[in-house]
Amino acid sequence: xxxxxxxxxxxxxxxxxxxxxxxxxxxxxxxxxxxxxxxxxxxxxxxxxxxxxxxxxxxxxxxxxxxxxxxxxxxxxxxxxxxxxxxxxxxxxxxxxxxxxxxxxxxxxxxxxxxxxxxxxxxxxxxxxxxxxxxxxxxxxxxxxxxxxxxxxxxxxxxxxxxxxxxxxxxxxxxxxxxxxxxxxxxxxxxxxxxxxxxxxxxxxxxxxxxxxxxxxxxxxxxxxxxxxxxxxxxxxxxxxxxxxxxxxxxxxxxxxxxxxxxxxxxxxxxxxxxxxxxxxxxxxxxxxxxxxxxxxxxxxxxxxxxxxxxxxxxxxxxxxxxxxxxxxxxxxxxxxxxxxxxxxxxxxxxxxxxxxxxxxxxxxxxxxxxxxxxxxxxxxxxxxxxxxxxxxxx
Amino acid sequence: xxxxxxxxxxxxxxxxxxxxxxxxxxxxxxxxxxxxxxxxxxxxxxxxxxxxxxxxxxxxxxxxxxxxxxxxxxxxxxxxxxxxxxxxxxxxxxxxxxxxxxxxxxxxxxxxxxxxxxxxxxxxxxxxxxxxxxxxxxxxxxxxxxxxxxxxxxxxxxxxxxxxxxxxxxxxxxxxxxxxxxxxxxxxxxxxxxxxxxxxxxxxxxxxxxxxxxxxxxxxxxxxxxxxxxxxxxxxxxxxxxxxxxxxxxxxxxxxxxxxxxxxxxxxxxxxxxxxxxxxxxxxxxxxxxxxxxxxxxxxxxxxxxxxxxxxxxxxxxxxxxxxxxxxxxxxxxxxxxxxxxxxxxxxxxxxxxxxxxxxxxxxxxxxxxxxxxxxxxxxxxxxxxxxxxxxxxx
Ligand SMILES: Cc1ncc(COP(=O)(O)O)c(C=O)c1O
Ligand SMILES: Cc1ncc(COP(=O)(O)O)c(C=O)c1O
Numbered sequence: 150x151x152x153x154x155x156x157x158x159x160x161x162x163x164x165x166x167x168x169x170x171x172x173x174x175x176x177x178x179x180x181x182x183x184x185x186x187x188x189x190x191x192x193x194x195x196x197x198x199x200x201x202x203x204x205x206x207x208x209x210x211x212x213x214x215x216x217x218x219x220x221x222x223x224x225x226x227x228x229x230x231x232x233x234x235x236x237x238x239x240x241x242x243x244x245x246x247x248x249x250x251x252x253x254x255x256x257x258x259x260x261x262x263x264x265x266x267x268x269x270x271x272x273x274x275x276x277x278x279x280x281x282x283x284x285x286x287x288x289x290x291x292x293x294x295x296x297x298x299x300x301x302x303x304x305x306x307x308x309x310x311x312x313x314x315x316x317x318x319x320x321x322x323x324x325x326x327x328x329x330x331x332x333x334x335x336x337x338x339x340x341x342x343x344x345x346x347x348x349x350x351x352x353x354x355x356x357x358x359x360x361x362x363x364x365x366x367x368x369x370x371x372x373x374x375x376x377x378x379x380x381x382x383x384x385x386x387x388x389x390x391x392x393x394x395x396x397x398x399x400x401x402x403x404x405x406x407x408x409x410x411x412x413x414x415x416x417x418x419x420x421x422x423x424x425x426x427x428x429x430x431x432x433x434x435x436x437x438x439x440x441x442x443x444x445x446x447x448x449x450x451x452x453x454x455x456x457x458x459x460x461x462x463x464x465x466x467x468x469x470x471x472x473x474x475x476x477x478x479x480x481x482x483x484x485x486x487x488x489x490x491x492x493x494x495x496x497x498x499x500x501x502x503x504x505x506x507x508x509x510x511x512x513x514x515x516x517x518x519x520x521x522x523x524x525x526x527x528x529x530x531x532x533x534x535x536x537x538x539x540x541x542x543x544x
Numbered sequence: 545x546x547x548x549x550x551x552x553x554x555x556x557x558x559x560x561x562x563x564x565x566x567x568x569x570x571x572x573x574x575x576x577x578x579x580x581x582x583x584x585x586x587x588x589x590x591x592x593x594x595x596x597x598x599x600x601x602x603x604x605x606x607x608x609x610x611x612x613x614x615x616x617x618x619x620x621x622x623x624x625x626x627x628x629x630x631x632x633x634x635x636x637x638x639x640x641x642x643x644x645x646x647x648x649x650x651x652x653x654x655x656x657x658x659x660x661x662x663x664x665x666x667x668x669x670x671x672x673x674x675x676x677x678x679x680x681x682x683x684x685x686x687x688x689x690x691x692x693x694x695x696x697x698x699x700x701x702x703x704x705x706x707x708x709x710x711x712x713x714x715x716x717x718x719x720x721x722x723x724x725x726x727x728x729x730x731x732x733x734x735x736x737x738x739x740x741x742x743x744x745x746x747x748x749x750x751x752x753x754x755x756x757x758x759x760x761x762x763x764x765x766x767x768x769x770x771x772x773x774x775x776x777x778x779x780x781x782x783x784x785x786x787x788x789x790x791x792x793x794x795x796x797x798x799x800x801x802x803x804x805x806x807x808x809x810x811x812x813x814x815x816x817x818x819x820x821x822x823x824x825x826x827x828x829x830x831x832x833x834x835x836x837x838x839x840x841x842x843x844x845x846x847x848x849x850x851x852x853x854x855x856x857x858x859x860x861x862x863x864x865x866x867x868x869x870x871x872x873x874x875x876x877x878x879x880x881x882x883x884x885x886x887x888x889x890x891x892x893x894x895x896x897x898x899x900x901x902x903x904x905x906x907x908x909x910x911x912x913x914x915x916x917x918x919x920x921x922x923x924x925x926x927x928x929x930x931x932x933x934x935x936x937x938x939x
Binding site: 178179180181185186189190193194196198199200201225226227228229253254255258261262264366367368372373374375396398402403404405406407408409410411412413415416417418419420423487491497498499501502507508509 | 573574575576580581584585588589591593594595596620621622623624648649650653656657659761762763767768769770791793797798799800801802803804805806807808810811812813814815818882886892893894896897902903904
């Protein structure tokens with residue numbers, strides 16, 4: 150008798166807290182209520198849709214101002230941003246890069262693009278992100294530091310960098326992680342694709358990594374259609390990021406001189422125009438998302454066997470993507486709950502399959518991943534659009 | 545007394561043939577006079593700016609219909625398209641790929657992204673593209689075929705593919721090239737970034753390669769802000785191209801399963817919306833560009849020491865980017881002419897610096913490149929926007 154009950158309760162809560170006048174409630178829908186149209190129209194009217202035009206510069210300045218990170222470089226998407234972040238800090242062929250196993254595929258793919266090898270680590274139940282204490286113990290056991298570089302004693306390879314990810318917008322424990330990175334001579338890159346608008350101890354995420362990646366994909370808290378950005382507090386690195394992402398062309402009136410293998414990762418002006426309009430509305434999106442999360446929190450606290458994922462004490466989350474966790478005794482019902490909710494027009498989703506279990510990453514190094522495995526079995530993402538936060542609901 | 549004369553003549557011809565009511569005549573400007581507005585607005589109104597939405601599918605179908613190539617996959621830009629084309633035909637780490645030295649940097653970079661090595665070849669004076677006869681002689685000399693693969697006897701490496709480029713829209717001699725590729729077991733990839741609307745013996749370019757790359761960058765004959773496409777007549781390859789460019793995610797209602805290292809190279813829906821509107825106008829752009837080229841041709845035929853670059857007998861060019869060639873005795877004036885025209889508000893440009901001369905490609909294999917070297921010294925690109933073709937001018 151209890152099984153159907155928890156399913157029905159979840160469905161009923163979702164219907165109440167995230168009501169919609171459509172027959173389908175999406176997991177995350179963008180909202181274009183600001184200056185999107187006028188900025189995009191200006192691009193079309195002036196003919197500046199591509200690499201020429203002012204919106205790319207303006208968007209980069211707005212991002213820098215918003216996050217408090219010195220330099221922002223707009224790029225074609227978050228995956229490209231991650232790829233370039235790894236290049237910037239010197240990840241090379243045959244290096245290992247530490248990355249959580251519980252993250253989106255782009256985290257590992259970007260490492261592969263550098264011919265480097267992802268080394269998968271476990272997550273924390275509190276943040277859903279990389280667990281810095283478990284990492285510290287693990288590094289002590291498997292690495293040795295020589296000539297200011299960290300080596301994996303088992304594989305003989307250099308471990309160059311660590312790429313934590315702020316899952317669903319919840320910041321990881323950065324102070325401890327920074328400390329671990331310093332002790333082991335590891336470069337820190339923040340994958341902040343999901344955490345625009347999220348703060349760690351009062352400062353915006355993306356300020357701890359030597360370089361940080363953002364994403365403005367259509368499912369993110371704000372969108373440019375497709376897009377991303379590289380953030381860095383290091384001016385030189387910022388210049389190099391711009392150079393590398395624009396085919397490494399040296400400035401010249403007319404001559405085509407490129408001084409290294411570069412990328413065409415620039416964000417088109419028309420997408421940056423969208424970005425400017427969306428970023429203007431971000432404070433409003435955040436208010437609405439936090440309101441929605443508060444409602445979910447309140448209501449789910451009365452449902453037995455389910456807990457709503459909240460921000461850690463040390464941080465403020467953008468609540469980009471809301472999530473519930475089934476208690477272990479109900480995790481066998483995960484797929485039934487996904488089935489039931491999706492069938493009733495309420496989009497839900499499990500968390501990513503652990504990257505360490507995918508065929509192309511089967512042979513990569515990894516620590517014990519038991520927490521991530523447990524999280525994989527019990528997390529369910531639930532509707533999170535900012536528009537749902539505006540609806541006033543009696544809970 | 546003759547030096548200033550040729551400079552003045554060129555400036556005067558450009559002012560007459562490509563007059564403008566702006567104080568600056570660009571090399572190539574896009575034109576948005578069709579349905580750009582209404583399609584883009586629809587994306588914003590429906591919230592479908594990103595990967596969800598109908599314009600990507602529609603744009604792919606329109607491209608396939610227009611070019612006569614079975615399958616088109618829209619991607620983030622032409623560089624990404626080239627990268628995936630190389631992957632599709634099996635270019636691997638340490639392979640050599642034959643590519644003209646006279647082309648845009650993306651051609652060589654895409655090869656580098658596969659950890660393969662560009663092998664630079666010479667150009668033809670007629671097409672400005674790869675010279676298939678010179679290539680045949682060269683391959684006879686330096687390669688041997690074993691187990692249906694072609695090996696460079698000097699480096700010991702496999703030569704896997706040939707990537708000709710249809711320079712400024714003028715098609716290369718494809719029949720001869722196809723024959724050479726077959727004899728030497730080389731995969732043919734067409735870099736048709738510049739040749740949308742160009743035909744070889746009555747059939748659209750892009751139908752000869754196993755895979756073909758297009759670009760819709762802002763300077764191209766039509767634009768999506770930034771964008772590109774992969775074309776292929778092989779259905780299986782087309783499916784794989786779609787899979788590889790969309791993170792290699794396997795279809796599932798909710799689960800994230802990726803079965804190989806994939807890319808986030810998808811074109812956002814809002815950019816595809818622009819693409820649909822632009823492609824509708826392509827026949828009109830072509831008419832205007834051919835009219836402009838005809839005027840240039842007529843007028844420059846009266847200028848001594850300069851010739852206007854025209855399409856080869858076997859093909860029809862889109863005349864994407866118009867070019868003149870200085871006769872060898874005047875090539876020392878190239879930079880002065882560039883200086884004078886740009887100073888007078890008429891944008892001109894030399895052709896690309898030979899890729900084989902750039903620092904990161906200095907140590908790569910190459911044949912004698914004397915024709916390309918000669919072309920580099922005497923080509924000047926001149927204003928080519930479709931809008932200039934509409935102006936009626938007495939010549
Ligand atoms: C954690 C994480 N990293 C990277 C990315 C890649 O961003 P994009 O989809 O813009 O390439 C995403 C989002 O898709 C993400 O969620
Ligand atoms: C010959 C050639 N190949 C490839 C490209 C790359 O296309 P994109 O700029 O869209 O990456 C271009 C255009 O820029 C090009 O002219």
